[in-house]
Amino acid sequence: MMKSQLRWVSLAALLAAGLSLPGTPALGKAPATGSVYVIQALPDAAISVAVDGKQQTADAAVKTILGPYDLSPGKHTLTLTSNEPSWTMKSVVTVEAGKSKDVVLHRPASASGDPVITVYPNPMAPVNADEGRVMVAHTAVVPPADITVNGEVFFANIANGEFLTADVPGGTYEVAIVPTGTSDDPVLGPLDLEVESSTLTQVFAIGQPQGGGMDVIVHKLPLQKAGSGAPTVINTGSAGLVDDWEVSGAKDTGVQPATLLWLAGAALILSVGASPMVKQLSRRARDRRIGGA
Missing domain, CATH: 2.60.40 (Immunoglobulin-like)
Structure with missing residues (x-):
């Protein structure tokens, strides 16, 4: 009887971990990089883009969408340069694994204002x-x-x-x-x-x-x-x-449907197949608390 109960618990553990389902990612496994797009929204300018000092694109015209640049999590410096008129702007962007952002170069509300950079999480x-x-x-x-x-x-x-x-x-x-x-x-x-x-x-x-x-x-x-x-x-x-x-x-639960299915299966097995053992373990724990051990 004890061996049978242990088999039920072992199977439930495998199901909960998602080890037996092809294509199901392991719980807790996160993407290694995040992505950044640069949106060139500045009329009458050609923009060059560098990421952490490395040139990525030169002379991008207005309405150009650059990227995605796949970057490691953390802070990265984007350098945007115009040759005519000549100016350089820098923006430090915080990248999160598995997420993306749009970095938009545009004009402010005033036509006489200097260009600005606004970062939008996607x-x-x-x-x-x-x-x-x-x-x-x-x-x-x-x-x-x-x-x-x-x-x-x-x-x-x-x-x-x-x-x-x-x-x-x-x-x-x-x-x-x-x-x-x-x-x-x-x-x-x-x-x-x-x-x-x-x-x-x-x-x-x-x-x-x-x-x-x-x-x-x-x-x-x-x-x-x-x-x-x-x-x-x-x-x-x-x-x-x-x-x-x-x-x-x-609502975004952050858990894939396949993972939810396996977790539900594990819960069902624990509640049906392993219930005598679970009750026994619970009773022993309660007895220890009562006895002061």
């Missing part, structure tokens, strides 16, 4: 199978503005450098940027934005309205699928999301 949590995630960032020479979707205000009062994300059903949306709190003519758009399911669609507004210089950079990354969740309002970022937009979201 929101890569899983989404429901029929949904995509949208991230909108204000990196244009424009005062705080509202983002309208299909004619209604979706993101409100976004200032230069701020961003917002939301999970929405896949499809095509009509998007525009308008001055905050007004129904004036858009400073950009309307534009048709395609949101693909299981995809992060990042939209960076760039340029300035004068002379028709407004534009967008779209950066797309694949997302994992998650199980369907209860409807919820997604409200993340650094600016205001309109409250009455209800979208379907999914």
Whole structure:
């Protein structure tokens, strides 16, 4: 009887560790690197990029998406250089294993201001199978503005450098940027934005309205699928999301479905096959506490 119980416990331990399932990563095993993208959102400039002193790209034009640069966890120095006009900027970026960031070079809200660098973590949590995630960032020479979707205000009062994300059903949306709190003519758009399911669609507004210089950079990354969740309002970022937009979201548990299946199997075996032994061990522990041993 004891040997049979020990076999049950051993099998449960193997299941919980995920050792017998092909393609299931070991628990606790994390990616060794993180990734960084550089978004060239500076009109009328050609930019060279170096990472930790090593040249990566030369003379990148506006709207160029550079990378990904796969880097070890920790701090890394990005050096951005322009030849005409001549200037150099540096930014220290903290890289996390298994995560990615967009480093965006853009103008501030003032047309006369010096270029700035803003770092945006990429929101890569899983989404429901029929949904995509949208991230909108204000990196244009424009005062705080509202983002309208299909004619209604979706993101409100976004200032230069701020961003917002939301999970929405896949499809095509009509998007525009308008001055905050007004129904004036858009400073950009309307534009048709395609949101693909299981995809992060990042939209960076760039340029300035004068002379028709407004534009967008779209950066797309694949997302994992998650199980369907209860409807919820997604409200993340650094600016205001309109409250009455209800979208379907999914919570990121950080555990793969296959791992959950094996853990559930292990729990079932422990509760059914090994229950006499578990009860016996629990009783012995209780007896020791009572006896003072």
